[in-house]
Amino acid sequence: MKLVFLLLSFLIGRVSLVGESLKPADALAPEYRLNGPSFGEVLGTAKEHLLQSVVGLFRNEKLIAHGVVVHPQGLLLSKASSSVGAGMIQSSQGQTFPIRIRKRDEIKDLALWQITSSPPLWRAVTWKGEHNQTQSGSWVISASPSLEELKFGVVSATSRPIGREGGVMGVLLEESNSSDLGIEVVEVLPQAAGDRAGLRVMDRILRMDGRPVKTVEYINRMLQNKDPGDLVTLLVNRKDKEILLRVTLGHRAVAFDLFNRNLLMSGPVSKRKDNFPLIIQQDLPLQKEIMGGGLFDIHGHCLGINIARVDRVTNYTLPTKVILPTLNMWLKDWP
Structure with missing residues (x-):
């Protein structure tokens, strides 16, 4: 506590030495602000x-x-x-x-x-x-x-x-109770796992890891048991052609942070945060x-x-x- 008191006294003393004519933003020189070079001097050796x-x-x-x-x-x-x-x-x-x-x-x-x-x-x-x-x-x-x-x-x-957040493909799927024609992809988040694997809007997911897919809930249950970095295989129908895709799942935060304005301003963040x-x-x-x-x-x-x-x-x-x-x-x- 003594060190913190001395630190605050040091900073307050610096402010009092600055003329009142200066703008508030100039009241403390950069070298004496938080993370300025002089701030570390309180640690000594x-x-x-x-x-x-x-x-x-x-x-x-x-x-x-x-x-x-x-x-x-x-x-x-x-x-x-x-x-x-x-x-x-x-x-x-x-x-x-x-x-x-x-x-x-x-x-x-x-x-x-x-x-x-x-x-x-x-x-x-x-x-x-x-x-x-x-x-x-x-x-x-x-x-x-x-x-x-x-x-x-x-x-x-x-x-x-x-x-734990679990792995995600980074896609939005149609809200269908049940479909024998597979589940349609309605949006693919840019740079997310599905996008990198080649999934496209209007693809219909027929099978995941070899198992038939009829509901979004079924897909979500399968993904809940997967981790970021796990590989899933998708059989999709694209314009009446069946295509096999391999998706390496991503982190939920990384996929959906793309739409978070605050995080867009943050710069690069850690891939694993959960x-x-x-x-x-x-x-x-x-x-x-x-x-x-x-x-x-x-x-x-x-x-x-x-x-x-x-x-x-x-x-x-x-x-x-x-x-x-x-x-x-x-x-x-x-x-």
């Missing part, structure tokens, strides 16, 4: 230690995720679905090293990576602990994409589970390419792993309560 425990993961020289060091011998934890294919990491000092994957947890979307050629010791994160209770309104911090600065924000909602046992919700300005990095408190303790960018003001973090049991099991036999 903790800033350097925090940045040293976070790395960028690269695939073909492109940043695809962040990760945190969890063992001095160069073990990293990151978001599994974002870090697929990573071959190199870059430290906050700009050094690069090769990596390889060692463990993966599909349910929690976590991956353990090993730096295969590196200095003998790395600075590992200090975990807050499995029983930390992060309250709404608490200050939280993450590293910037370049690992040169810090991003500040607050916990913006109560911690909670995020349920089915997490527990999350911390926070409002840091983070890109999807730095998911997998750590979320820290104002003392530099790691509260969890940033696991999903949902929209421009919402990110999910997997808390230590969920992470540590899996991580400790992975590390128990490590020297």
Whole structure:
């Protein structure tokens, strides 16, 4: 609390030094605003230690995720679905090293990576602990994409589970009680799974995974048991010709977010944003390419792993309560 008081006093003091003739928007110089360079100075040496425990993961020289060091011998934890294919990491000092994957947890979307050629010791994160209770309104911090600065924000909602959404084709179907002629496709959402598979408006779905289709409800029941990424086969009638299509199901949020004006303004979001046992919700300005990095408190303790960018003001973090049991099991036999 003392640190927060000093921080607020510092910011208020800066405002009082600005002349009253300035416009309200100019009352605080950019470098002293939230996420400005001077804001991170309140952490002191903790800033350097925090940045040293976070790395960028690269695939073909492109940043695809962040990760945190969890063992001095160069073990990293990151978001599994974002870090697929990573071959190199870059430290906050700009050094690069090769990596390889060692463990993966599909349910929690976590991956353990090993730096295969590196200095003998790395600075590992200090975990807050499995029983930390992060309250709404608490200050939280993450590293910037370049690992040169810090991003500040607050916990913006109560911690909670995020349920499973299931896989979708991204199409709208006719509302028919029953039809022996199949179910007509009345709209195909652009760039959604059905569109990518070749489904067209006025196609009639005759069979799904080899089973006859007569109602929309039957299709919905079959899809409820499928996950994003699962493959379904469709036999469709198109202008009196039967065509077999293979549809790789997408995420419900990704398909229907195309029509959400707020999300259209958000920029790229995480592909997986659902089915997490527990999350911390926070409002840091983070890109999807730095998911997998750590979320820290104002003392530099790691509260969890940033696991999903949902929209421009919402990110999910997997808390230590969920992470540590899996991580400790992975590390128990490590020297």
